[in-house]
Amino acid sequence: MKKRGQTQQFDKASFKASVKKHLVTTYAQNIETASDKHWYLAVGKALAEISTGNLLETEKRVANAQTRSVNYFSLEFLIGRLTGNNLISLGLYEQISDAVTELGFQLTDLLEQERDPALGNGGLGRLAACFMDSLAAQEFPSVGYGLHYQYGLFQQSFLNGHQIEFPDAWREAEGYPWEVQRSELNQFVGLYGDVSFYTDDEGQQHRRWNPAVTLQGIAWDLPIIGYQNQSVFPLRLWECRAPVPFNLAKFNDGDYVGAQQTQIAAGNVTKILYPNDNHDQGKVLRLTQQYFHCACSIADIICRHLKNGHEINSLSKFEAIQLNDTHPTIAIPELMRVLLDDHQLSWDDAWAIVSKTFAYTNHTLLPEALETWSEALIGELLPRHLEIIFEINHRLMAQVEAKWPGNNEIKRKLSIIAEGQSRMVRMANLCVASTYAVNGVAALHSELVKRDLFPEFDELFPGRLQNVTNGITPRRWLKYCNPQLSALISEKIGTEWPAHLEQLEAIAQFATDTQFQQRFAEIKKQNKQRFADWVADNLDIELDTNAIFDVQIKRLHEYKRQHLNLLHILSLYHRLLNDPTFDMHPRVFIFAAKAAPGYALAKDIIYAINKVADKVNNDPRLNGKLKVVFVPDYRVSLAEIIIPAADVSEQISTAGKEASGTGNMKLALNGALTIGTMDGANVEIREEVGDDNIFIFGLLVDDVEKLKAEGYNPHTYYEQDSLLKASIDLLDNNEFDATDCAAFSNIRHNLLEGGDPYLVLADFADYVNAHNRIDAEYHNQTQWVKKTILNTALVGKFSSDRSIRDYVNNIWHLTALPQ
Ligand code: F58
Ligand code: PLP
Incomplete structure (x- = not known):
């Protein structure tokens, strides 16, 4: 690892000039009358210039290193305010504090102006943020993939002792100074529709999904700045928009509201973070969020892999995907679909890649928090994915039959599909069956995962169930x-x-x-x-x-x-x-x-x-x-x-x-x-x-x-x-x-x-x-x-540095970036 203490080169005069430039040209404020908030925004933008440059540099170093990266998939990243923490990571806290004083302000006052990006509910989201920090601190090639919610976790106040909730517009009117749009990385995502057969030039039959709706994923990067090492890794958050601004035919017919319907629906996908912690509600919009997140992220990983000159067959050699709980599980059938249908791999070849790429972290044993989705709903929203899930289950059941012949009770327990009045897809079972490592988050919890939640899976797949005790940065x-x-x-x-x-x-x-x-x-x-x-x-x-x-x-x-x-x-x-x-x-x-x-x-x-x-x-x-x-x-x-x-x-x-x-x-x-x-x-x-x-x-x-x-x-x-x-x-x-x-x-x-x-x-x-x-x-x-x-x-x-080393050594098998 690089010697620590390599802090950012800093020129106070040009930093101050950059702050003033942003104040005037980015935020249209007068130097004499601008508020603390606008000064904070301008300072943030001036700092983001440094981190964005380092982000692009680090991307190149990762590509050149030709080693494995981890992609941390999470519907939540509760990162908290970035400015103060980033100053520490850049090793510039004192210098910026001096510069800000010379501009006539107290750094601590300006830092108070930042709204927390509350893009998570609690422990799970905060853990993801600590992990990104520790990956960057130790220079392990990594990308965090999440959603760019327009509204984060609600703001709480009390009225006569009762909780009342307000929307959390964390980006405020001006936008968040640390984020940059990466339009070259935008993606398209399908939904609904049907699945058909077609025959290729060589007479081979294939399945093809014909989505009825298309959404666009806009990529926003937030910088995860390595502690005093000058490496910066992206936290990539997807915003959902409609691919076209409105329906021209309807617009021309004078149906102005109808012309915007799809756009309004698309905007809803990443409008709001679901505010439940340890409770699963099973709403269609939530599944749409999950799929949108996974489809954009998988597409991005594959683009990067191919752009770096690698064969699709070597995906698992260069990319690991960690699922932060079951919320991004639909990424598993999505990667299978892409490999089978877009890259025309055989089932066995595709499965060999998928089952060496994904790992899954379990964060709860509470039954009400274990995610299940109605089979009917998945079938409607993602018809091809449901077929793939059935096939994964079919093969899993064959393994169970081989191990416990004729034991229908174990089959019922391990099946990805829960029988009942309405059949449900159990996301945790899908994860355990499709990943190469499953971990609990503390020693006791991991023991209970083995003893109470998945004892038969532990027998069927010895060694797959592990422990990585959580940590904090x-x-x-x-x-x-x-x-x-x-x-x-x-x-x-x-x-x-x-x-x-x-x-x-x-x-x-x-x-x-x-x-x-x-x-x-x-x-x-x-x-x-x-x-x-x-x-x-x-x-x-x-x-x-x-x-x-x-x-x-x-x-x-x-x-x-x-x-x-x-x-x-x-x-x-x-x-x-x-x-x-x-x-x-x-x-x-x-x-x-x-x-x-x-x-x-x-x-x-x-x-x-x-x-x-x-x-x-x-x-x-x-x-x-x-x-x-x-x-x-x-x-x-x-x-x-x-x-x-x-x-x-x-x-x-x-x-x-x-x-x-x-x-x-x-x-x-x-x-x-x-x-x-x-x-x-x-x-x-x-x-x-x-x-x-x-x-x-x-x-x-x-x-x-x-x-x-x-x-x-x-x-x-x-x-x-x-x-x-x-x-x-x-x-x-x-x-x-x-x-x-x-x-x-x-x-x-x-x-x-x-x-x-x-x-x-x-x-x-x-x-x-x-x-x-x-x-x-x-x-x-x-x-x-x-x-x-x-x-x-x-x-x-x-320390989450230790947690990350445990993941690196026992699950991801990464090497730190060379200098
Ligand atoms: C928490 N889970 C665990 N879930 O409760 C806590 O013990 C653990 O320390 C932490 O994860 C990190 O491992 C948690 O915070 C959620 O917030 C989910 C949000 C999405 C819906 C389901 C719960
Ligand atoms: N919410 C916030 C804002 C936190 O900082 C943390 C952890 O420190 C949590 C939730 C999780 O707290 P606990 O582990 O006590 O559930």
Whole structure:
């Protein structure tokens, strides 16, 4: 690998001139009167000039290297703001900061002007962004393929405690300064229609799809800038448009609306990101998005492959395709179709390529999130693809028959087609059958994928099912978001750690050094103050930075159990008011979470937390011991200020439900102590930091299964635990809500009569105990700070650079670009 520290050549005077040029000529602003926002846009454009040049250079180097690339297919890339992070990668943060000061501005103010490109829902989309960063940092040839949504994940605000959603026009009126259109890469995509036979000149019969509708894919590239190495790889996002602006015949007949119908329909394909996390809705438009994404991306890969002078037969030698969950699975039959019908390969030759090209990552075991599509719908939208899926299934069933002769039960389980009233295509089965590697995202999750989800596939295809534990990029999630801690670390162990996070282990030796502890604690305090100032300015709530900042930030979902956290808060409220012997260190409970717009109970939980916050924050009887803040509009840029300010990280999913989590890694890296269940990557965090430096509680996966099998009854817990009973009863007595909104009673009903599907009541007592331990241990500040230092020091494993190396070594088999 190239020696790090090769930063961009920089000439301040010409940079300033370029900013001014863009301000005037690109954005038509006067230098004297332009707003901060226009200065940010102009700075972004001036920087993008550098990155676009490097992107084209890197493309050439990749072509010359003649090695394998990975194509990361994902319907989501939750990249967050690019400008600040890109400055770090370019190694130009200080220089640009100086240049901007000379222009009369503060760089930090301008960076605040950038809207987050929220092109993802949560963990899965954010993981894709971290992976792109780590691929570029290590110079592995790579392209990210996604969609250029006009509207990203909705913006959230609260009205009387209720979530309301607004469209997220992330590009605003001016467009996003970092993106460039690559019109030479545009593609055409078919839909609907029928399939016919034809005979070629040699008398061979072939299938041909005759689509009834054609869409155009417009390629937009965002630069993924390698950390201080000058390589830039593309994140290629496809925008859907109609191939012609309107229907001329209809227009000439005076049917002006009819003339635009196709165009309006085409514009809808990439209009909006579906806002569900861990839930599959099965809408036609979603399948259209998926196919549009895959067809454009496959076409682009093949164009590149042929342009680089390679034979179609060598595709898998030069290209790997990683499917980020099943959302881009239709790429599998699409590549088969292109190879069979356009390149006229035999089935066996085409299959040999496809089954050596694709790999698939599973991110969930939740049954409601496992994608299936109606066979009828696929047949209508993509008739040729359905034929191909049938053929893949036919051959799979033959393999199953050979391994388990006459066993129809296994056939029913493994079949890509689920029988039933309406036949459904199971995308995960299609993936496992067609890829050469399948991975879960944390050790426990990958074991459960083998044990519970695909045990027979594991027998049929030994070795195919693997684990790659997730990771996070240390550049954004430590160096950029926590500059003071980063400076302290660099002072002690040098500046190489952002590219080699395992080096952080060397700060463990300072965990008991009083002076280091003081500085570490002081930085945490300042980060808490930075966040407290933000809260005062934006939410008008005063926070005491001496309190414990207890943070749960993630999508709102029953399995993540924000309502368990809420019940604990209610138990503290109850004890503070009713038990004169009870005392506690002041706590601020910080939440941030978006609920899927159609997820009623999740919205009820948000409402309940907001109402409890209103009450406890203003109740003088609590002596300021308890505060609750629900920060609206959770997004990457908010995570960047909350995470460095956290003392406690809530990772409290029901065991077996959270595939990995990545927020848990970010918080631990920034010195928050985890209170968590033995779930997802919490298990591995515990292994790294040691039992003394984490607060583990709750049922284990096997306990959960056993309890459910025995017949779980939440009433038993309710009746036997007086603190739990008092807390749950607070949900039902208008203590927090004078309106007749049913949110509180819905939550209570779900927990008691609804059977408490995520075992909140079963874990409550142990959770409260773990919190009591936190309260007790926080009093011993020396010990506490030691633990937080050890968290930062010992989580180097969770760098996404390591995850990417695992993929490279075990799945993709890539070589880093030579200089
Ligand atoms: C998440 N999945 C997992 N899905 O829940 C989390 O444990 C894991 O850390 C993360 O992936 C990365 O591996 C997730 O975020 C989604 O958001 C999908 C969006 C599209 C619809 C289905 C869910
Ligand atoms: N959303 C955003 C904005 C994030 O930054 C992250 C991870 O840090 C997530 C969602 C995923 O959080 P979790 O792993 O806790 O589900």
